[in-house]
Amino acid sequence: xxxxxxxxxxxxxxxxxxxxxxxxxxxLRDQAVAVAETDWMPPMxxxxxxxxxxxxxxxxxxxxxxxxxRMVAAEASLVDVRPAAQCLGLERGTFLHAGPPIEWAxxxxxxxxxxxxxxxxxxxxxxxxxAERQLERGAFDLxxxxxxxxxxxxxxxxxxxxxxxxxxxxxxxxxxxxxLNEGLGKVLRYGAYGPEVIERLHWMTRVLGPxxxxxxxxxxxxxxxxxxxxxxxxxxxxxxxNRAGSLMLLRELLPGLITAQAPASDIAEAVRFSxxxxxxxxxxxxxxxxLATLAAHGIPGSTIVTTMARNGTDFGIRVSxxxxxxxxxxxxxxxxxxxxxxxxxxxxxxxxDSAITETGGIGGFAMAAAPAIVKFVGGDVPFALEATQRMxxxxxxxxxxxxxxxxxxxxxxxxxxxTKVVRTGILPQINTGMAGAVAGTGQVGAGLVTxxxxxxxxALTALAVALPD
Amino acid sequence: xxxxxxVYLRSGAYYDSVSLMQVSxxxxxxxxxxxxxxxxxxxxxxxxxxxxxxxxxxxAAANDLVIALRAxxxxxxxxxxxxxxxxxxxxxxxxxxxxxxxxxAPAPRTLGAAVKRGEATMALISVPGQHAVTETLDAxxxxxxxxxxxxxxxxxxxxxxxxxxxAAGVLVMGPDCGTALVGGVALGFANVVSAxxxxxxxxxxxxxxxxxxxxxxxxxxxxxxxxxxxxDLSAAVGGRSTRAALAALADDPNxxxxxxxxxxxxxxxLEEVTAYAAGLGLDVTWAILGPGRQDLTAAxxxxxxxxxxxxxxxxAVLVDVPGxxxxxAEGGGLRGLFCGGTLADEAMLIAxxxxxxxxxxxxxxxxxxxxxxxxxxxxxxxxxxDDGLTQGRAHPMIDPSLRLERIAAEAADPTCGxxxxxxxxxxxxxxxxxxxxxxxxxxxxxxxxxxxxxxxVVVSLTGTDRDPQDAARSTQLLAAAGASxxxxxxxxxRLALDLLTGVTP
Numbered sequence: 001x002x003x004x005x006x007x008x009x010x011x012x013x014x015x016x017x018x019x020x021x022x023x024x025x026x027x028l029r030d031q032a033v034a035v036a037e038t039d040w041m042p043p044m045x046x047x048x049x050x051x052x053x054x055x056x057x058x059x060x061x062x063x064x065x066x067x068x069x070r071m072v073a074a075e076a077s078l079v080d081v082r083p084a085a086q087c088l089g090l091e092r093g094t095f096l097h098a099g100p101p102i103e104w105a106x107x108x109x110x111x112x113x114x115x116x117x118x119x120x121x122x123x124x125x126x127x128x129x130x131a132e133r134q135l136e137r138g139a140f141d142l143x144x145x146x147x148x149x150x151x152x153x154x155x156x157x158x159x160x161x162x163x164x165x166x167x168x169x170x171x172x173x174x175x176x177x178x179x180l181n182e183g184l185g186k187v188l189r190y191g192a193y194g195p196e197v198i199e200r201l202h203w204m205t206r207v208l209g210p211x212x213x214x215x216x217x218x219x220x221x222x223x224x225x226x227x228x229x230x231x232x233x234x235x236x237x238x239x240x241x242n243r244a245g246s247l248m249l250l251r252e253l254l255p256g257l258i259t260a261q262a263p264a265s266d267i268a269e270a271v272r273f274s275x276x277x278x279x280x281x282x283x284x285x286x287x288x289x290x291l292a293t294l295a296a297h298g299i300p301g302s303t304i305v306t307t308m309a310r311n312g313t314d315f316g317i318r319v320s321x322x323x324x325x326x327x328x329x330x331x332x333x334x335x336x337x338x339x340x341x342x343x344x345x346x347x348x349x350x351x352x353d354s355a356i357t358e359t360g361g362i363g364g365f366a367m368a369a370a371p372a373i374v375k376f377v378g379g380d381v382p383f384a385l386e387a388t389q390r391m392x393x394x395x396x397x398x399x400x401x402x403x404x405x406x407x408x409x410x411x412x413x414x415x416x417x418x419t420k421v422v423r424t425g426i427l428p429q430i431n432t433g434m435a436g437a438v439a440g441t442g443q444v445g446a447g448l449v450t451x452x453x454x455x456x457x458x459a460l461t462a463l464a465v466a467l468p469d
Numbered sequence: 470x471x472x473x474x475x476v477y478l479r480s481g482a483y484y485d486s487v488s489l490m491q492v493s494x495x496x497x498x499x500x501x502x503x504x505x506x507x508x509x510x511x512x513x514x515x516x517x518x519x520x521x522x523x524x525x526x527x528x529a530a531a532n533d534l535v536i537a538l539r540a541x542x543x544x545x546x547x548x549x550x551x552x553x554x555x556x557x558x559x560x561x562x563x564x565x566x567x568x569x570x571x572x573x574a575p576a577p578r579t580l581g582a583a584v585k586r587g588e589a590t591m592a593l594i595s596v597p598g599q600h601a602v603t604e605t606l607d608a609x610x611x612x613x614x615x616x617x618x619x620x621x622x623x624x625x626x627x628x629x630x631x632x633x634x635x636a637a638g639v640l641v642m643g644p645d646c647g648t649a650l651v652g653g654v655a656l657g658f659a660n661v662v663s664a665x666x667x668x669x670x671x672x673x674x675x676x677x678x679x680x681x682x683x684x685x686x687x688x689x690x691x692x693x694x695x696x697x698x699x700x701d702l703s704a705a706v707g708g709r710s711t712r713a714a715l716a717a718l719a720d721d722p723n724x725x726x727x728x729x730x731x732x733x734x735x736x737x738x739l740e741e742v743t744a745y746a747a748g749l750g751l752d753v754t755w756a757i758l759g760p761g762r763q764d765l766t767a768a769x770x771x772x773x774x775x776x777x778x779x780x781x782x783x784x785a786v787l788v789d790v791p792g793x794x795x796x797x798a799e800g801g802g803l804r805g806l807f808c809g810g811t812l813a814d815e816a817m818l819i820a821x822x823x824x825x826x827x828x829x830x831x832x833x834x835x836x837x838x839x840x841x842x843x844x845x846x847x848x849x850x851x852x853x854x855d856d857g858l859t860q861g862r863a864h865p866m867i868d869p870s871l872r873l874e875r876i877a878a879e880a881a882d883p884t885c886g887x888x889x890x891x892x893x894x895x896x897x898x899x900x901x902x903x904x905x906x907x908x909x910x911x912x913x914x915x916x917x918x919x920x921x922x923x924x925x926v927v928v929s930l931t932g933t934d935r936d937p938q939d940a941a942r943s944t945q946l947l948a949a950a951g952a953s954x955x956x957x958x959x960x961x962x963r964l965a966l967d968l969l970t971g972v973t974p
Contacts, residue, residue: 020595036587
C-alpha cells in the first residue's frame with residue numbers, strides 16, 4: 001500500500017501555515033480555515049543568497065538530526081581529577097585560556113590579570129610586574145582551552161600545576177576537562193591575582209585536588225549528566241545558578257572525602273570550601289556540556305553550533321560542519337545586576353567558556369527552569385519563561401534528558417542552528433557572570449548577554465563555501 | 470498656509486507590503502493629513518515617495534521602514550504621526566503578538582515551526598522573492614506542499630525546489646502562483662465557485678480565475694485547482710509540478726475531467742505530459758494561451774461542448790454600445806490597464822491581430838517593449854501585476870493606486886481612444902475594488918468630456934456573485950459609472966477593439 005499522493009493533500013481538511021502577506025492568512029480565516037501564521041521577518045541583512053544555498057544542501061537535514069541526536073545522547077561521567085600537566089600534557093610555560101585565540105596585546109583586563117596570576121602561581125615570575133613584562137614580550141604560549149577539549153570559566157586560565165576534573169563520554173569515546181572552582185569574590189578566573197588568590201591556588205593544588213582525586217577514584221565515576229537533569233527540576237539552570245547541583249555533587253563526593261587518607265583538618269576544610277561555593281558544580285557542568293557538543297562536532301553539512309566562547313575581547317563560535325574554524329566578533333558587555341558599589345562602567349566585555357552550557361542546551365536556554373535566577377542576573381520571571389521558549393525558534397530540537405517542569409517537562413532547546421539564527425535574527429540567550437574591566441578586580445556582577453550578531457553570518461558564509469559542487 | 474512634511478526611517482521594523490498599504494490608507498484618511506506613505510524602503514517605493522515630493526534620508530535600505538507624512542498644519546502632522554503609531558501598534562497586536570501572557574509561547578518565527586505547531590497540511594508563502602527559496606525548503610522539510618505566491622525566483626532555484634519537493638512527495642505550486650483551490654479552500658487570489666468534478670491544473674493565476682469563473686457561470690463546479698507556476702511546462706522545468714498535480718488529481722475520487730491552463734508549453738514537454746496524463750487514464754483539455762491558439766473563453770466553450778454541457782451566453786452589461794458602434798471608429802490608441810498578467814496577455818494576443826503592434830511591459834515581441842516610463846502614443850497594454858511593478862508593494866489586485874493614477878493620466882491624454890480594464894474579484898483581492906474603480910472611471914470620462922473627447926471604457930470582470938465583493942453588485946457600480954462590463958476577457962477585448970476601430974466582427 002503506497003501513501004496517497006502529496007501526503008494526502010487533496011483528501012484532508014486543509015490547515016495552512018503562512019509566511020508573508022497577512023492578508024492571505026486573513027482571507028483563509030474568513031473561510032473558517034485553520035491558519036498557523038509565521039511571525040516572519042527578513043533574515044539578517046545580505047544573507048539571503050547564502051541562506052538559500054545552505055538550506056538546499058541535501059546533507060543538512062540529516063546532518064543536523066545526527067548532531068542533535070549525538071548531543072543529547074552524549075554521556076558525562078566524572079572519572080578522575082589530575083594535574084593539567086598530566087591529563088592535558090600541558091607544558092611549563094604554556095597557558096590555556098577561555099574563548100577563541102587571543103594575544104596579550106588584545107587581551108582584556110581580567111584575562112591579563114588571570115595570566116599574571118597563573119605565572120606567579122607557577123613560579124615563572126616573582127612579581128606581577130615581572131609576569132606582565134614576560135607576557136608582553138611573548139615569553140609564554142597562549143592557547144584556547146577548547147583546542148585541548150577543555151573548558152575554563154571566565155578567564156579560563158589553566159596552567160600545568162592546576163588540577164582538572166576529567167569527564168568521559170563512553171558513548172562517543174570523548175574526554176573533556178575543566179579546572180577546579182576557586183569559589184567567589186577575588187579569584188583568578190575573574191582576573192584577580194593578589195596574594196590570597198595565589199595562596200588559595202596553592203592550597204587547591206596541595207590539598208583539594210588530591211583529596212577530590214581520592215574521592216572520585218574511590219566512589220566514582222559520578223554521573224554528571226544525571227545531576228544536571230535533576231538540578232533543572234530543582235531551580236538551577238546550570239550556568240549561573242548551580243545551588244542544587246553543587247549540593248548533589250558534594251553528596252556524591254562526601255563519602256570518598258571522609259574516608260580519604262588525609263588529616264581530618266584538611267578534609268574538613270575541603271568540605272567547608274566546596275560546600276560554601278554555590279558554583280562548585282559549574283566546573284563539572286561545563287565539561288559535561290563540552291562532551292555533548294564535542295559529540296556533535298565535525299559532521300559535514302551540519303549547521304549546528306558546537307562552541308560558543310569568549311576571551312573578554314572576542315566572542316567566537318564554531319560550527320559542526322566547518323571544523324575548527326572560529327567565527328568571531330567583538331564581545332558584548334552583559335546587562336545585569338552589580339555587586340556592592342560596582343556599576344556598568346566597571347564591567348568587562350563578556351568572557352569565559354561557560355557559554356558551552358547554552359551551546360549544550362542549559363544555562364540561559366533552561367532559564368525557565370530557574371525563575372529565581374532573575375534576582376541574580378536581572379529581568380523578571382516572565383522574561384525567564386519567555387527566554388527558554390524563544391530559544392526553541394533557533395534550535396534543532398529538545399533535550400531528551402534535560403527538561404523544564406513549568407513547560408510541562410518539555411525538553412530544553414538544544415542544538416543552536418546557524419541558519420535559524422540568521423533567519424530569525426534571534427540571538428542565543430546567555431546568563432553570565434561579569435568580571436571587572438581592570439586586571440585584579442574580580443567579579444563585579446552577573447547578567448544577561450548575547451553573542452555579537454556577526455558571528456552567525458560569518459559561519460553561514462563558511463558553510464556556503466564548504467558546500468560540495 | 471504652507472504644508473508641513475516629515476519623513477522618518479526606522480530600521481528593524483518589518484511589515485508586509487499589504488499591511489503597510491492599509492496603514493498608509495488609514496493615516497491618509499486622518500483629518501489634517503494631506504498625504505501619507507508608510508512603506509519598506511525598496512527602490513520602487515523610494516521612487517514613489519520621491520514622486521510624491523518626499524525627500525528620503527540618505528542610507529535608507531530595503532529593510533528599513535519609511536514613514537512619510539504631509540499635512541496642512543503642524544497639528545495635522547501630529548495627528549498623522551499618532552495615527553501611524555496606532556496603526557502600527559494594531560499590526561503588532563495581531564498574529565505576531567504571541568507572548569503576552571505569563572510564559573505563553575511566542576508566535577512561531579520560522580515557517581517550519583509554524584507547520585509543526587499548527588499541524589498544517591500545506592504552506593502558503595508570500596515573502597519577498599529573495600527569501601522565498603529558504604522558506605519553501607523549510608516547508609518541504611516539514612513535509613507539506615507549498616503554494617509559492619512569491620515571484621522573482623530564478624529558474625535554477627525553481628527546478629531545485631521542485632526536485633526537493635518530489636523527493637519528499639509534496640508539490641510546489643509556483644513560484645509566482647497567484648491562485649489555488651484545495652478542498653474548497655481558496656488560496657491567494659481565488660473566487661468562490663461551486664464544488665464539482667472538474668479538476669484544474671494552472672500555470673497562470675488570473676487565467677485560472679477566468680476559467681473557473683466562466684465554468685461557474687456555465688454551472689460547472691471545480692474539485693481542486695492546483696497551481697504550477699508559469700514556467701512549469703517550459704523545456705527547462707519539464708512539467709515537474711504539472712505531473713505531480715495530475716497524479717494527485719488522478720488519485721482523487723472527487724475529480725473527473727481535467728483542464729490544464731497554461732502559457733505556450735515546450736512541444737516536447739507537452740507531448741510527454743500528454744502521454745503521462747493518458748497513462749493515468751485522465752481526460753485532459755488544454756487551455757493554452759498563445760499566438761495562433763484559441764483564447765481562454767473559446768477553450769472553455771470547447772470543454773463544455775466536449776462534455777455535452779450547454780454553452781451559455783457569457784454575462785455582459787453593455788453601456789451605450791450600439792450607439793457608439795453606429796457612430797463609427799473612436800480612433801486613437803487602445804489603452805489596456807490590467808492587474809491580471811494572463812488577462813493582459815490574452816487581450817494583447819487578440820488585439821494584435823487587428824491592431825498590429827501593442828506596446829507593453831510584458832510585450833508579445835521584444836521590439837514592442839515599453840520604456841521604464843511606460844508611455845507610448847500607440848496601442849498600449851500594461852500589466853500592473855508584473856514583477857517590475859510590485860517589488861516592495863502589494864499586488865494591484867490589492868493596492869490599485871498605481872493603476873488608478875494611470876487611468877487619470879489616460880483621461881487627460883488625447884491619444885487614448887478606448888480604455889480596457891480588468892477587475893478581478895475573489896478572496897485575497899481588495900474588499901471592494903469596484904467602488905474605487907467606478908469613481909476613477911467616472912472622473913476619467915468627465916475629464917475627457919471636458920476636453921471634448923468621448924472615452925469609452927470596457928471592463929473585463931472576473932468573479933462570481935458569491936465572491937465577497939459580489940460580481941453582480943460590482944458590475945452595477947461600474948456600469949453606473951459608464952463602463953461596459955463583460956465576464957469574458959476575450960469578449961471584453963473584442964468589444965474594446967470594435968469601439969476603437971468601428972469594425973463589427
